[in-house]
Amino acid sequence: MPTTFYGKWSLQVIGNVGEFAQRVRIQGSLNADGNLNAALGAQIAEIDGAAWIVRLERSGDGGATWQENLVQRIPTVTPQNGLTFTLYGDDSVVPAQDSDVTVQFVYLDQQINPHPSPPGFGFTLPPSSFRPPRPILLCECCCRAPCICPPRTLKGRRRVCCSSLMAPVAAHAQLTAVAVAPVPPLRASSFAGIATGGGPVRRVN
Amino acid sequence: MGQVTQSLMPPVTWGGMGNPAGRPERVGNIALLDPDPILNAPRFSMAGTGVPWSPDDSGITSFSLLDPACADADFLDGVVSGIYTEIENFLSNNAVAIGGGLAGAIAAGAGPGIATLAPWLLALLAILALSLNWLRNQGGTMGQALNNLRDDLLGSNDPMQRAAGILVWRAIAAEAFKSQQSPHDYNAISYAIMDGHNYDDISCTVNVRSVEVFFDAADPNLIAFVDRLLQFESDQEFQSGKSVVGYVSLRFCQPSQALIAPEAFPRTVAVECSGLADEAGSTEFVDFAVALAQDPNIKGVLHWGQQNDSTQRQIEFRFGDTPTSPVGALHDWRAVLSRLTDNGRLDGFSSDFTRRAGLEVVQPLIGEFGVTSPPLGGNPDCTLAWDCRNNPTGTVASLEIVSPSVSIVSVPALPSQGTHIFAANQLGTWIALLRLSLDANGETRHASQALQIAGV
Numbered sequence A: 001m002p003t004t005f006y007g008k009w010s011l012q013v014i015g016n017v018g019e020f021a022q023r024v025r026i027q028g029s030l031n032a033d034g035n036l037n038a039a040l041g042a043q044i045a046e047i048d049g050a051a052w053i054v055r056l057e058r059s060g061d062g063g064a065t066w067q068e069n070l071v072q073r074i075p076t077v078t079p080q081n082g083l084t085f086t087l088y089g090d091d092s093v094v095p096a097q098d099s100d101v102t103v104q105f106v107y108l109d110q111q112i113n114p115h116p117s118p119p120g121f122g123f124t125l126p127p128s129s130f131r132p133p134r135p136i137l138l139c140e141c142c143c144r145a146p147c148i149c150p151p152r153t154l155k156g157r158r159r160v161c162c163s164s165l166m167a168p169v170a171a172h173a174q175l176t177a178v179a180v181a182p183v184p185p186l187r188a189s190s191f192a193g194i195a196t197g198g199g200p201v202r203r204v205n
Numbered sequence B: 001m002g003q004v005t006q007s008l009m010p011p012v013t014w015g016g017m018g019n020p021a022g023r024p025e026r027v028g029n030i031a032l033l034d035p036d037p038i039l040n041a042p043r044f045s046m047a048g049t050g051v052p053w054s055p056d057d058s059g060i061t062s063f064s065l066l067d068p069a070c071a072d073a074d075f076l077d078g079v080v081s082g083i084y085t086e087i088e089n090f091l092s093n094n095a096v097a098i099g100g101g102l103a104g105a106i107a108a109g110a111g112p113g114i115a116t117l118a119p120w121l122l123a124l125l126a127i128l129a130l131s132l133n134w135l136r137n138q139g140g141t142m143g144q145a146l147n148n149l150r151d152d153l154l155g156s157n158d159p160m161q162r163a164a165g166i167l168v169w170r171a172i173a174a175e176a177f178k179s180q181q182s183p184h185d186y187n188a189i190s191y192a193i194m195d196g197h198n199y200d201d202i203s204c205t206v207n208v209r210s211v212e213v214f215f216d217a218a219d220p221n222l223i224a225f226v227d228r229l230l231q232f233e234s235d236q237e238f239q240s241g242k243s244v245v246g247y248v249s250l251r252f253c254q255p256s257q258a259l260i261a262p263e264a265f266p267r268t269v270a271v272e273c274s275g276l277a278d279e280a281g282s283t284e285f286v287d288f289a290v291a292l293a294q295d296p297n298i299k300g301v302l303h304w305g306q307q308n309d310s311t312q313r314q315i316e317f318r319f320g321d322t323p324t325s326p327v328g329a330l331h332d333w334r335a336v337l338s339r340l341t342d343n344g345r346l347d348g349f350s351s352d353f354t355r356r357a358g359l360e361v362v363q364p365l366i367g368e369f370g371v372t373s374p375p376l377g378g379n380p381d382c383t384l385a386w387d388c389r390n391n392p393t394g395t396v397a398s399l400e401i402v403s404p405s406v407s408i409v410s411v412p413a414l415p416s417q418g419t420h421i422f423a424a425n426q427l428g429t430w431i432a433l434l435r436l437s438l439d440a441n442g443e444t445r446h447a448s449q450a451l452q453i454a455g456v
Helices: B074-093 B101-105 B113-137 B142-152 B159-180 B190-194 B222-240 B282-294 B312-319 B327-341 B352-357
Strands: A003-005 A009-016 A021-027 A035-039 A042-047 A052-059 A070-078 A082-090 A101-107 B028-036 B041-044 B210-217 B246-253 B270-275 B368-373 B381-387 B396-402 B408-414 B416-425 B428-440 B441-456
Touching: A003 A082, A009 A021, A009 B282, A052 A082, A052 B190, A070 B222, A070 B282, A082 B222, B074 B101, B074 B113, B074 B142, B074 B159, B101 B159, B113 B142, B113 B159, B142 B159, B159 B222, B210 B222, B210 B282, B222 B246, B222 B282, B246 B282, B270 B282, B312 B327, B368 B441, B381 B428, B396 B416, B408 B416
Parallel strands: none
Antiparallel strands: A003 A052, A009 A042, A009 A101, A021 A035, A021 A052, A070 A082, A082 A101, B028 B041, B210 B270, B246 B270, B368 B381, B381 B416, B396 B408, B396 B428, B428 B441
16 A cells, blocks of 8 residues: 655665565655665655655565555654654554564654754653642741742741641642652752742741 | 523523523623614623623633633732742652642653752742742733743753743643633533623733644544644744743544535544744744644644635645546535535635635536527538636636637637637538636636537
8 A cells, every 4th residue: 555745755764574575665756766675774865756655565576576565654753853654564464563664754844844953851750759749838927838028028027827827738639649769858058059039938848 | 401500690581491590691681672783683781791601709711721811810829839839849858749730740750850950940939939929919911921931931041941941831831721620510501601701801802823623533643743743842942942822632523514524534633722822932833733734744624713824725635626636525515615606606605715725616617608600501600609607707718619621720818708700611520619717726627618510
C-alpha cells in the first residue's frame, strides 16, 4: 500500500530485520524517484515534491521480483526531530515494532517543523520527593498566606485571628500519599545574595 | 422539564411547565407588548439585559475557560499564593505536594531536575510577592494579571531563570484553570445554562483567538497534531518567553449527516485551541495550530465557524470535488447549492469566505443550445442560439465552428445568452461546439455541448 507524502522530507532506514531483501520505492517526487536498498542506516537527505508516494517492497528471489509490504504509518513528535512519520513494513500483519523494515521520515518544512530546538529544561523530581499536602499557616499580620507583609508591619502586631488558624487543606489532600524518603532540605541561606524581597516567611515543613 | 430545578423567583406570566430555573432570570416577563421594530416581536424584561445565571454564589457561569479573563483577578491571589507557598516549601524540604500546582507542572523522574533551579526559584519568590502585592492593591482583570506575570516570569534571558519562570508559570496556569474547572453540578432551562454572556458588561471584551480542528478519532495524526502543538508551546516558552494563555481541549462527537460537516467520521475528535489574543504567544499558538491543521500531511479539518482561512484547494483536498476527480461530499453539496441558486446565478448565499473556500458552484452548465435557423436551399446561413444564464458570474462562453474540411473558427468571449450566425457553405457535416469556462481561485472547469449541422 503506497503512502503519500507532501512537501520536503528526509528519509532514513532505522530498522531492517527481515529475511528478505527490502527496498524503498519512491515515485512522483521532484528529485528522488527510484529504489533505495533498505539497508540499516540508508538515507536520503531530502525528498521534495507536491505529492509523492513511497512503497516498501521485499524480494524473496534475490531481487528478480518485488512484492509490496503491508505498511503501517505512524506519526510521532520527538524532541530531536519534531514531526516525523515512521513507516513499518512487513509481509504480514504484525505489531509495528515487530516489522521487518522500519523507515523514518522527518518533515523538513520550516514553518511546520523548524530546526530542532535545544531541549527545554527537564522539570522532573524523584518520585520520593512527592508528599501529601499539609495545612498552610496564615500570616500573623494579614491573616493570609503567604505572608508578604514588610517586617516592620509584623513587629509587635500579632492578630488573634490567625495565631491558631490554618488555611484549609486543599481537596487534593485526600489523595493517597506516597512514601516520602528523607531528603536533605535546600537551605535558602546557601543562596547568598539572592533576596526574596518580601518579609519573613513562615516555613511549613 | 420536570427534572429541572425550580426558580426561586416569581414565575413569568407566559409559558407553562412550571417555573424552571433560568426562565425568570434570563427571559422574564413581556416588557413591551408592541412588537419591537427590529425584532418584530415583543421584548422581554430580562432577555439580553442581565448577568449570567448562576445557581449559587460560586460565580461559575460559563463553560468557556476564557470567559474569566474579564473576571476580577481576586481569585488569582489564591492561586499565586498557593504556588508561592509551594515553592517555599519545596525550597525548605525539597519535596512537592501531591495534587498541587507545582506537582502538575513537573514529572517524576531521575536526575537533578528542578532541584537545580532552586536559586532561581528563590529569586522568583520576590517576583511573586510583588505580583501578589499588585493583585491585592491594584486589582484588574485576570487577563491583565496573567500578562504581567508572564512578562515577569518568562522575561529573563538567563536560561536557568527562564526555566524556573516557566516552571512557576506552568504551575500557576495549571492551578488557575483547575480552579475554573471544578465540578459544578446544576441544572436549569437550557438557554440559561448555555448563555453565559454578561450583558451588563460593557467595559471588558474578551479578545480570543480560537480554532477547532477535527480528526477521525482513529487517525494517528490526531495525537501527532496535539503533540506538535505542545512542542510549539514549549519551544516558544523557552526560546522567546512567550506563552499562550489558553487551552487545548479534545471533544468526541458522533457523526453528522450534513454533507460537509467536520464530524464526518464514525467518531470524530474536535481539538479546540484557544487563547487570549492580547497575550503574547496566544496568537502565535493559534496561528500555528491552523497552519499545522492545514498541512496536507496532517489534514485536519477546520471548524467552519471559527478561524478558518482555508483555500478552495485545501477544502477540496479534504472534502473532494477536485477538477480531476469531481466526486465526493463537496461535489454533492455543490450540486444541492446548484439546485438552490440556478447553478450559481443567484448569489445570496455567497460571501468573501465562501468564494475563497470554494463553497460555491464551480462547474458551469450548458443551458439551452440549438440551431434556430439551419442552412436551407441556397442560403448557407446558420443561426445558433444559446441561453446559459444560469451560471455563476464570471462564466465565459465561446464557440468553435468546425467545417467538414476540419477548419476551425473560434469565437471567444461571448455573453452567456446570445446568437451567432455563420455560413455553413460546404457540403458535409459542420460541428458547432459551445464551451463554457469558469475560473474559481485558479481552478478552471469547463462544460461543452456540440451540434451537428448539415452544410449546403
